[in-house]
Amino acid sequence: EDQVTQSPEALRLQEGESSSLNCSYTVSGLRGLFWYRQDPGKGPEFLFTLYSAGEEKEKERLKATLTKKESFLHITAPKPEDSATYLCAVQASGGSNYKLTFGKGTLLTVNP
Amino acid sequence: SQTIHQWPATLVQPVGSPLSLECTVEGTSNPNLYWYRQAAGRGLQLLFYSVGIGQISSEVPQNLSASRPQDRQFILSSKKLLLSDSGFYLCACRGNWYGYTFGSGTRLTVV
Numbered sequence: 001e002d003q004v005t006q007s008p009e010a011l012r013l014q015e016g017e018s019s020s021l022n023c024s025y026t027v028s029g030l031r032g033l034f035w036y037r038q039d040p041g042k043g044p045e046f047l048f049t050l051y052s053a054g055e056e057k058e059k060e061r062l063k064a065t066l067t068k069k070e071s072f073l074h075i076t077a078p079k080p081e082d083s084a085t086y087l088c089a090v091q092a093s094g095g096s097n098y099k100l101t102f103g104k105g106t107l108l109t110v111n112p
Numbered sequence: 113s114q115t116i117h118q119w120p121a122t123l124v125q126p127v128g129s130p131l132s133l134e135c136t137v138e139g140t141s142n143p144n145l146y147w148y149r150q151a152a153g154r155g156l157q158l159l160f161y162s163v164g165i166g167q168i169s170s171e172v173p174q175n176l177s178a179s180r181p182q183d184r185q186f187i188l189s190s191k192k193l194l195l196s197d198s199g200f201y202l203c204a205c206r207g208n209w210y211g212y213t214f215g216s217g218t219r220l221t222v223v
Contacts, residue, residue: 004155032211034211034212036214041200041217041219042216042217043116043118043202043204043214043215043216043217044156044202044214045214046211046212046213049211087155087156089156091211096144096163097144097161097163097169098144098206099146099158099161099171100146100156100158100211100212101158102148102155102156103155104153104154104155105155
C-alpha cells in the first residue's frame with residue numbers, strides 16, 4: 001500500500017526565515033510526486049510534479065526536490081501570503097486509474 | 113484548461129437525510145474523475161473514482177455511492193447520512209497530465 005508521511009505537522013516562521021517541509025513516501029514504483037497548496041476552505045492548488053530522483057522544480061520562493069525516498073519543499077524568505085497547508089501526494093506507476101495518495105499536510109504560518 | 117464546478121459550497125444536513133453532491137467538468141473530454149473527503153486532522157481520503165461513463169470504483173466501504181451519468185458529470189450520494197459523513201468533499205479531474213485539478217469543495221456538516 002502506498003504511504004505518504006509529511007513533517008512537521010505545523011510550522012511557524014517569521015517573514016524571511018527560510019525552512020523546508022518534508023514528504024517521505026513508499027510506493028510500488030513512482031510515476032510522480034505532487035505538491036499542492038491548500039488555503040482554508042478551498043480546494044488544493046497544484047504547485048509541482050516531480051518524476052525522478054534528482055529532479056528539482058522552482059516557482060517564486062518555492063523549490064521542490066526529490067530523492068528515492070522523500071521530497072522536500074524549500075521555502076526561501078517566506079512572506080505572510082505563503083501561509084497555507086502544503087500537501088504532498090504520490091502516484092504509483094502502472095494502471096489507468098492514476099490515483100493520488102496524499103499525506104496529511106503541513107500547516108505553514110508565516111508571521112509578519 | 114480544465115475547470116471543475118462543485119456545489120453547493122456548504123451544506124448542513126440532519127442525520128438520516130439523503131445527500132447529493134454534483135461535480136461538472138469543463139475544458140476536457142473523457143476525464144478520470146475522483147471524489148475525495150478531507151476530515152479534520154486527516155489527509156485527503158479517496159472515496160470513488162471513475163474512468164468513464166457508468167464506471168465507478170469504490171475505495172472505502174461506507175454508506176456513500178457515486179454515479180457518472182454523463183462524461184463530465186460526477187455525483188456523490190447517500191440515502192441516509194451519518195454523523196461520520198461530515199467533512200470537506202472535493203471533486204478532482206485528471207486531464208492531460210498525471211496530476212489533478214480540484215474543485216472548490218463542499219463543506220458538509222451532519223447534525
